[in-house]
Amino acid sequence: MSITTTQALPPTIAAATIAAHNKRLMRAVFDALAAGDPTPYHDHLADDVRYTVLGTTTWSRIYFGKQTAVDQLLRPLYRAYGGGFTSTAHRIIADGDHVVVESRGRATTTAGAPYNNTCCQVFRLANQKILEVTEYCDTALMAAVL
């Protein structure tokens, strides 16, 4: 799975190879998320990931480090989704070390409200790890439901 030979390739081909590899990786991560399994996603977050939730909601800020992202964002969100959470990717776009995933979330809150968010996430990867997440979600829905 790891790419070790790209240095010998012309830069555009190397970037295309890395992009294809990163796209495969994120596709596998989202295949799991679509089945309700967040483990591969969590496993691929780098320890020093920089996780940005854009916008003006109470969730919106930069979470520095995996521990912070898990403790202050992902775990509280999963707690808010009483009945589990799935996310289905409908388009995956890759360029060099960046992968963009458009997805549709599906969850029910503990209060029983449907929370089906549209989301676009920009990931920056290196060595099969996610170093940066920039998340563009329907923040109005977030504010209304969560």
Added chain:
Amino acid sequence: MTQAQPVTTAVRNKQLMQAAFAELANGNTAAMRELYADDVQLTITGTTKWSKTFVGKQALRDELFGPLFALFADTYTSTARRFIADDDLVVVECQGRVTTKTGKPYHNTYCMIYRLADGKIKEITEYCDTALVDATFGPR
């Protein structure tokens, strides 16, 4: 050679979008408008009153940009931070900047996804801070 083709398309499309955004950063919308195909479709995601699919260049002007820009007191600019291109798709993360006629700063963050064909934009999917849209223009 067939494998190199998508790279070439992506590079060319990225250059087109970079040129259009260089103009938008200065408040010039003409270059962007010229890239729109006549049958361009723009989808604003989310749950705001603007969230829907606008079909055709005419509808974009009459139903979205016309009414929206009429609410602005000064020149709208959009500054791109990152371009990500893959075959016929170009993703642009950008920061809008404008003041509304009611005096509110409206500085939204966007992730725009453009699908191009033959050097024209055929499809746009817009993600932005919809909570800010509601706060600025009122909820649906």
